[in-house]
Amino acid sequence: MRLTCALLLVAGSTLVAAAQSFLYTVPSGVETRWASPENPKGEAGKGAQANGGRKGNPATHLLAGEQATLTEVHGSSGTVRRIWATLSDRSPAMLRGLKIEMFWDDSKKPAVSAPFGDFFGMGLGQMTALNSALLSSPGKSFNCAIPMPFRTGMKIVVTNESGKDLKLLFYDVEYTVGDRHGIDDLYFHAHFQHEAQTTLQKDFEILPQIQGRGRFLGTSVGVRANRELYGDKWWGEGEIKMYLDGDRAFPTLVSTGIEDYIGDAWGMSESSSFYQGASLINQQRMLYVFYRFHIPDPVYFKSGMRVTAQQMGHLSPNADDPIFKTGQPVYMTGPGLIQMEHDQRGGFERHDEWSAVAYFYLDRPENDLPAIESAAARMAGMAWGGPVFGESH
Numbered sequence: 562m563r564l565t566c567a568l569l570l571v572a573g574s575t576l577v578a579a580a581q582s583f584l585y586t587v588p589s590g591v592e593t594r595w596a597s598p599e600n601p602k603g604e605a606g607k608g609a610q611a612n613g614g615r616k617g618n619p620a621t622h623l624l625a626g627e628q629a630t631l632t633e634v635h636g637s638s639g640t641v642r643r644i645w646a647t648l649s650d651r652s653p654a655m656l657r658g659l660k661i662e663m664f665w666d667d668s669k670k671p672a673v674s675a676p677f678g679d680f681f682g683m684g685l686g687q688m689t690a691l692n693s694a695l696l697s698s699p700g701k702s703f704n705c706a707i708p709m710p711f712r713t714g715m716k717i718v719v720t721n722e723s724g725k726d727l728k729l730l731f732y733d734v735e736y737t738v739g740d741r742h743g744i745d746d747l748y749f750h751a752h753f754q755h756e757a758q759t760t761l762q763k764d765f766e767i768l769p770q771i772q773g774r775g776r777f778l779g780t781s782v783g784v785r786a787n788r789e790l791y792g793d794k795w796w797g798e799g800e801i802k803m804y805l806d807g808d809r810a811f812p813t814l815v816s817t818g819i820e821d822y823i824g825d826a827w828g829m830s831e832s833s834s835f836y837q838g839a840s841l842i843n844q845q846r847m848l849y850v851f852y853r854f855h856i857p858d859p860v861y862f863k864s865g866m867r868v869t870a871q872q873m874g875h876l877s878p879n880a881d882d883p884i885f886k887t888g889q890p891v892y893m894t895g896p897g898l899i900q901m902e903h904d905q906r907g908g909f910e911r912h913d914e915w916s917a918v919a920y921f922y923l924d925r926p927e928n929d930l931p932a933i934e935s936a937a938a939r940m941a942g943m944a945w946g947g948p949v950f951g952e953s954h
Contacts, residue, residue, distance in 0.1 A: 590739040594639075596632030597733045603632060620649075623659075623719065623727040632734040633716040635667070639738040641709035641717070641749075647702040648677075649729035653686025653943040658723025658936050663709070664716045665748050665926035672926055674933050675753035677719065679918045681705060684783025684850035686943050687841055694835040695854055695920075696781070707778070707920065709749040710742050722936035747775055747922035753933045755916040757941060758787070761892065762910055764802065764869035768919035769930055772865045775923040777803065779836075779854035780868070785914040785942075786847035791874060791884050793844060797829060798894075798908055799871025806864045814860065819870065823853045854920075866921075872913055876906045914942070 592605075598621045600608035611617025623629050641663075648655060656678025663673035678686055681703035682696040690700045697704045709715070717734060721727055752768065759765050767780050786796040797819030802812040816822035820829040824837040829849060832838045836857065841850035860866075873894050876884075884891055891901045894908035901909055916939075933939070 588740070590741075591737050592739055593735075593737055595733055595735050598731070601630075601632065603634075603734075603736070620729040620731045623721040623730055625721055625724055625726050628718055628720040629730070631717045631719060631732055632736070633714070634711070634736070634738060635714045637714065637738045638710075638712045638740050638742055639715070639736055640711070640740045640742075641715065641734060641736045642706070643735040644705040644717075644732070645702065645735075646677075646681075646730065646732040648727060648731075650725075650727055651678075651688050651701070654940055655723045655725070655727065656683055656686040656688070657940045657943055658721065658725075659727065660720045660722055660933075660936070662718050662720070663749075663751075664718075665709075665711045666713045666715075668926045670927045672748055672923075672928060673751040675751050675918050676933075676939055677703070679753055679781065679783070679916060680751060682781045682840065682850075682852055684781055684841070684916060685785060685848055687783075687848065687850060689840040689850065690833070691838075691840045691852075692833040693838065693852060693854060694856060695779075696852070707749060710740065710746050711748070711926075712742055723940070724936075747924055748926045749920075750923050750928050751918055751920050752928070752930050753916070753918050753939070755914075755934060755939050757914050757938075759872045759912045759915055761872075761898065761912055764799075764871050765915040765917075766867070766869050767801075767917045768866065768868040768921065770804075770865060770867040771921070771923065771928055771930060773923045773925055773928070774863050775861075775866070775921055777855060777860040777862065777866055777868065778920040778922060779852065779856075780917050780919050781852040782850070782870070782915070782917040784849045784916075786849070787911065787913045788847045790887055790889055791911060793847065794884060795828060795875050796847075796872070796911055796913055797849075798873040798875045802869045802871070803860060804867040804869075805860075805862050806866075808867075812869075819851075823851050868919060870915070870917075872911045872915070874909050874911045876901075876909060878906050 594603035596603040598618045657676045659677035661677050661680050662671035664671050682691050688700055691698045695707050754766055801816040801822045803814035805813045829839050831842045837853045839851040885903050892898045892910040893901045
């Protein structure tokens with residue numbers, strides 16, 4: 562889509578003429594709006610009225626079970642261009658219990674449905690510093706710069722399913738109205754997946770099968786490796802697989818390993834770049850949060866798509882591997898479940914906790930994916946996390 566191309570050119574290190582034009586050209590009939598607690602509807606001349614215009618309403622609160630509409634537009638085309646937010650409670654339970662949803666063109670079903678933290682790249686309920694082309698944070702806020710077109714309207718809502726009150730929610734939703742969208746301009750979608758324990762030899766679905774024409778934009782993933790069964794052994798030997806346009810048994814696109822998929826090698830290191838990185842690696846607790854955005858390497862599909870990740874580990878030669886002392890069988894990678902002997906080394910099948918948000922564009926405002934799991938299921942085990950940045954919430 563034209564808007565995405567222009568944005569991504571600006572985000573890159575090389576500014577070409579088209580990107581420069583994007584910066585200084587004012588499109589006819591397009592107006593800028595900001596929605597916030599100081600102007601929830603983004604109305605012209607209606608901002609900052611509380612307290613005589615002296616910062617009277619910078620934030621809102623959200624009681625347990627309540628839902629807040631951050632912004633909505635009816636009867637106009639436009640584009641959501643940036644979302645910023647911060648929370649007074651950034652605990653693991655709140656990041657997972659708070660849910661964000663987005664609706665396009667008066668649709669009844671959300672195109673975006675995900676836990677608040679995971680949507681903004683804060684996987685596993687952990688606040689971290691993040692610096693990418695689409696999602697970013699210094700460590701206490703949430704920023705999204707993904708362009709989100711709509712043709713007849715939009716609505717963004719947040720629901721507090723954490724079981725406790727949220728005292729302060731600050732936010733800005735920055736958008737334009739009056740944009741002219743062509744037939745090839747797609748709708749933005751995001752979907753959350755979580756398995757508390759994956760199944761041996763059954764790949765985790767980052768994006769379940771979807772129907773339609775579109776573009777897979779990327780993913781933000783959180784893994785809590787099963788330390789009880791596998792100690793600190795490497796968990797990311799598996800491959801990312803992308804099934805395109807009718808692929809069945811085997812995919813068209815495949816990576817050579819999890820760390821390779823995000824541009825790393827021989828294990829995973831903390832890093833943050835425009836298109837890929839690992840924002841959190843905590844080997845003591847075996848927590849990993851990483852991301853990959855397909856911006857310079859677009860992934861297009863014509864009729865449908867599915868994205869999965871294998872769960873595989875690796876045992877190094879001559880290593881002292883306590884995993885054989887757990888009493889649980891260890892299985893070699895490959896067809897069937899063949900138990901590994903104590904003197905064998907190499908790849909082995911694993912089951913760990915995986916969660917992911919898949920970001921994609923689709924040629925329709927709704928998708929055929931199921932509703933995300935309940936708050937109780939996605940919050941289960943959040944007490945183990947604890948704030949990474951020493952926050953007291």
